[in-house]
Amino acid sequence: MPALAEVLTALDALWPPERAEEWDAVGTVCGDPDRPVTRVLFAVDPVLDIADEAVRLDADLLITHHPLYLRGTTTVAASTSKGRVVHTLIKHDIALHVAHTNADRADPGVSDALAGALDLRVTAPLVPDPSDPAGRRGLGRICELDAPLSLAAFGERVAERLPRTAQGVRIAGDPERTIRTVAVCGGSGDGLFDAVRAAGVDAYVTADLRHHPASEARERREPTASGQLALVDAAHWATEWPWTEQAAAQLDEISDRNGWGLRTHISRTVTDPWTAHAPSPAPARTL
Numbered sequence: 001m002p003a004l005a006e007v008l009t010a011l012d013a014l015w016p017p018e019r020a021e022e023w024d025a026v027g028t029v030c031g032d033p034d035r036p037v038t039r040v041l042f043a044v045d046p047v048l049d050i051a052d053e054a055v056r057l058d059a060d061l062l063i064t065h066h067p068l069y070l071r072g073t074t075t076v077a078a079s080t081s082k083g084r085v086v087h088t089l090i091k092h093d094i095a096l097h098v099a100h101t102n103a104d105r106a107d108p109g110v111s112d113a114l115a116g117a118l119d120l121r122v123t124a125p126l127v128p129d130p131s132d133p134a135g136r137r138g139l140g141r142i143c144e145l146d147a148p149l150s151l152a153a154f155g156e157r158v159a160e161r162l163p164r165t166a167q168g169v170r171i172a173g174d175p176e177r178t179i180r181t182v183a184v185c186g187g188s189g190d191g192l193f194d195a196v197r198a199a200g201v202d203a204y205v206t207a208d209l210r211h212h213p214a215s216e217a218r219e220r221r222e223p224t225a226s227g228q229l230a231l232v233d234a235a236h237w238a239t240e241w242p243w244t245e246q247a248a249a250q251l252d253e254i255s256d257r258n259g260w261g262l263r264t265h266i267s268r269t270v271t272d273p274w275t276a277h278a279p280s281p282a283p284a285r286t287l
């Protein structure tokens, strides 16, 4: 079985830390490089429920998409929620490693996993990484459907294929509109609307869309576009969860190649912060 340091070298080759955004905090949060690794748990969020799951599993390494500490801290006291995570992990000899925007930009990356979960064929990155001559790395992905669907049917597909959350899926647009091309971005995709418009796609699947950017994107009609951009907004956690399956498969392959015998696990604990959804009564009442 490999030492943590060997596994981390392999992870850094998959998701080079220097490709993360400048503001990001990726890499190893805690862990002894000399400790052996057998069990690895993948999850989106390094929250206490996930740390407890890693303990129950007897994991040696927890790999999450979101950072534990995005900004600096002066305390890891167990009286703080994040400090409690650190204490839980260290007490049980569990390392924590983060692959965030470096995993977003990778090939394959977080949005490739989202496209795969939705049965979409990726044609290009939405915002290509200029340092990639192959043109495969970057933020978001532009995709095609194998066969056109109405927006209503496509929205149902997104709701069915992504893991279940309280939020479900919000849709903006004419339900009869035909969807042939889609841009996807796992996580908060508010910032990529210019690229989405430039791509001329029929729909945009992402998370955390706020009122004004969504409203402006819906109001705008490009002269060459086939119509208004349709929006499909899923829970942030749900759009990034497919990456955990993809990442675990990548590490399995490395483990097989090296004869490491790692056992990888994927957390199915829903860590989306929203826990319930109260639909407006039907028929819709006027205010």
Ligand SMILES: [Zn+2]
Pocket (backbone or CB within 6 Å): 066, 186, 187, 188, 236, 240
């Ligand atoms: Zn995220």
